Amino acid sequence: MIRRGDRARRGAVLLVLAILHFGLRPWLGEGRAAPDFLLLALVVYAIGARPGAGAIAGFLVGLLSDALRPVAFGSAMLAYAVVGYLAAWGKAVFFAENAAVAAAFFFGSVVVRDVLVLVWGGGASGSGLLIQLAVWTPLQGFTTALVGLGVRYVFRRWLGLKLAG
Numbered sequence: 001m002i003r004r005g006d007r008a009r010r011g012a013v014l015l016v017l018a019i020l021h022f023g024l025r026p027w028l029g030e031g032r033a034a035p036d037f038l039l040l041a042l043v044v045y046a047i048g049a050r051p052g053a054g055a056i057a058g059f060l061v062g063l064l065s066d067a068l069r070p071v072a073f074g075s076a077m078l079a080y081a082v083v084g085y086l087a088a089w090g091k092a093v094f095f096a097e098n099a100a101v102a103a104a105f106f107f108g109s110v111v112v113r114d115v116l117v118l119v120w121g122g123g124a125s126g127s128g129l130l131i132q133l134a135v136w137t138p139l140q141g142f143t144t145a146l147v148g149l150g151v152r153y154v155f156r157r158w159l160g161l162k163l164a165g
Contacts, residue, residue, distance in 0.1 A: 009158035010048065017041035017151070032136040035147040036110060038065065042080060043109050044151065044159065046087035058084025072121025079116035083109045099149060106148035110141035 021037035028034040042061045046054030062080030066073045087109060114137040118129060152159065 009155075010045070013151070013155045013158055014041045014045055017044070032132075033139045033143060035143040036113075036140060037147070039080070039083070039109055039113060040106060040144055040148050040151065042084055043087045043105055043148070046084045047091045047105065048159070049088050051085050051088040054084035054086075054088030055081045056084070058082065072117070075117045075121030076113075078120055079113045082116060083113050086112065099152070102152055103145040103149055106145040107138075107141040110144050111137055114140075 017037045017040055021041075025034050025037060038061055042054075042058055045057050049057065058080035059077050061084070062077035065076040065080065069076075087105060090105060114133065118132060
């Protein structure tokens with residue numbers, strides 16, 4: 001059971017990540033390689049939630065993402081909902097206190113989200129799809145995983161993590 005103070009601290013971490021997404025990310029150069037702070041916030045939330053709550057949070061994050069880039073409206077909502085569900089379900093199977101597992105969660109969530117958005121949204125085809133999945137997705141997954149590990153370390157007490165490895 002999560003106490004009220006723990007919820008407030010977890011909410012503050014999620015708010016900081018959302019602010020970083022809209023305040024810092026545009027300054028990091030090429031957006032396709034910059035860490036995805038919203039996805040990171042979703043995974044941090046979903047790891048501590050039930051699968052249904054993770055899916056709902058993913059749906060809401062996807063709605064926000066689709067509202068900002070309405071090219072293929074709905075594809076991000078579905079993709080983020082799947083990522084939120086899988087991250088919450090994965091916490092039950094794996095132990096996300098391990099740094100390598102957490103980095104894999106963050107990296108894998110970027111890959112799953114990009115594949116689903118591209119497939120459902122039809123955002124790229126042919127060589128554009130190949131370049132996106134072979135170059136930009138792994139690069140963004142790597143930067144998101146690095147930032148995610150930093151967030152876990154800096155806010156470990158606020159998130160109630162017992163870091164191992």
